[in-house]
Amino acid sequence: MKELSDNNLIDALLQNIQSGVWVWNIDTGEEWWSDNYYRLLGYEPGEITASYHTFIKQLLHADDIKYFIQEDGSPILRGVSEVSEMRLLCKNKQYRWFEATARLILDEQGKPDKMIGAVIDINDKKIQQTEWQQTIDFLSRQNQLLSQFAYTASHNFRSHSNNIKGLVALYHEMTDKEDQQVCIQKIEEVAESLSTSLMHLNEMLKNKNSFSPERTVLYFDDVCKFVLNILEPAISKSHAKISTNFTNAATLFYIYASLESILLNLIGNAIKYKHSERIPEIHISTTMVNNRTQLIISDNGKGIDLEKYGDRIFKMYQVFHDNADAKGIGLYLIKNQIESLGGTIQVQSEVGKGSTFTVSF
Numbered sequence: 001m002k003e004l005s006d007n008n009l010i011d012a013l014l015q016n017i018q019s020g021v022w023v024w025n026i027d028t029g030e031e032w033w034s035d036n037y038y039r040l041l042g043y044e045p046g047e048i049t050a051s052y053h054t055f056i057k058q059l060l061h062a063d064d065i066k067y068f069i070q071e072d073g074s075p076i077l078r079g080v081s082e083v084s085e086m087r088l089l090c091k092n093k094q095y096r097w098f099e100a101t102a103r104l105i106l107d108e109q110g111k112p113d114k115m116i117g118a119v120i121d122i123n124d125k126k127i128q129q130t131e132w133q134q135t136i137d138f139l140s141r142q143n144q145l146l147s148q149f150a151y152t153a154s155h156n157f158r159s160h161s162n163n164i165k166g167l168v169a170l171y172h173e174m175t176d177k178e179d180q181q182v183c184i185q186k187i188e189e190v191a192e193s194l195s196t197s198l199m200h201l202n203e204m205l206k207n208k209n210s211f212s213p214e215r216t217v218l219y220f221d222d223v224c225k226f227v228l229n230i231l232e233p234a235i236s237k238s239h240a241k242i243s244t245n246f247t248n249a250a251t252l253f254y255i256y257a258s259l260e261s262i263l264l265n266l267i268g269n270a271i272k273y274k275h276s277e278r279i280p281e282i283h284i285s286t287t288m289v290n291n292r293t294q295l296i297i298s299d300n301g302k303g304i305d306l307e308k309y310g311d312r313i314f315k316m317y318q319v320f321h322d323n324a325d326a327k328g329i330g331l332y333l334i335k336n337q338i339e340s341l342g343g344t345i346q347v348q349s350e351v352g353k354g355s356t357f358t359v360s361f
Contacts, residue, residue: 019118021036022116022117026112031051037119042092058089061086067084085097085098096121097121098123160190163233166233189232190230215253220244220246223263224263227264234272240280241279248285262334262359270301274299297356302351343360
């Protein structure tokens with residue numbers, strides 16, 4: 001068998017590992033590229049000029065220039081200790097990922113003389129890494145959303161359960177047949193509300209791949225009335241006075257189950273944490289600020305000491321009053337829901353006077 005020359009052997013090795021070699025004379029600016037360097041970029045050897053200028057100005061992706069050029073425009077001279085990943089523009093006008101290594105060679109006086117280096121095609125590996133990361137991010141997001149769904153379902157259904165238990169207890173205390181019939185009707189209404197809430201939450205599970213339920217045009221008045229119907233036993237028991245004004249922003253392009261959960265939690269809290277010395281007064285309104293719809297819910301309840309609890313108010317299992325049924329989950333849930341859909345929630349509160357929650361969608 002005819003022996004391969006050293007140059008042919010090196011070239012065959014470089015092709016096998018998808019690598020190209022280059023040499024740059026720092027003093028003269030001359031540069032040499034191996035044949036395989038050209039071929040990695042889709043060119044025939046010598047088809048484009050091998051130069052530092054060609055590399056920086058024509059091939060290197062704009063976002064990767066910072067790894068090779070200093071702020072003053074001079075080249076960064078470094079050795080093999082640092083490996084860089086970069087994108088180079090190929091002949092087909094598509095960028096591919098390469099791993100670049102370099103070694104600085106000094107002259108007899110210890111000054112930079114040449115740089116030699118290699119580029120290795122890592123495009124397939126990079127694409128695979130990106131796909132893996134996307135899969136990891138997707139699964140992480142799915143897990144987060146499913147956990148949030150479970151908490152939301154459990155927390156919201158507790159309102160329905162408490163209403164039904166309260167109405168059943170009230171029914172057993174009644175002796176008048178007509179009153180009992182009215183109570184049964186209320187139980188049926190709460191049961192129907194529970195069924196509707198289940199339907200809305202089920203919509204969030206229909207798209208199993210993205211867990212992204214569709215937004216629809218919602219009328220604040222309709223959703224609010226539905227929520228107030230759920231809370232009717234608590235409203236009647238507390239004698240709460242509730243007013244609404246949606247004239248400034250009547251509709252919202254949103255997910256029904258999410259808006260229902262936000263209203264259920266904020267209005268329910270306004271009733272739950274009412275001031276012991278006065279009847280609860282709750283005002284629910286909407287407005288437009290900087291082209292964003294805002295939902296504002298104000299009450300005259302106990303209020304929250306924001307100086308003391310302000311940094312904890314939207315965290316899980318944080319309770320600021322001594323109510324026996326306080327779980328510290330509701331505000332955490334709706335904050336996550338709101339932010340996952342691109343919104344924000346803020347609170348203003350004063351102890352003994354009440355609170356105002358503002359949701360920006």
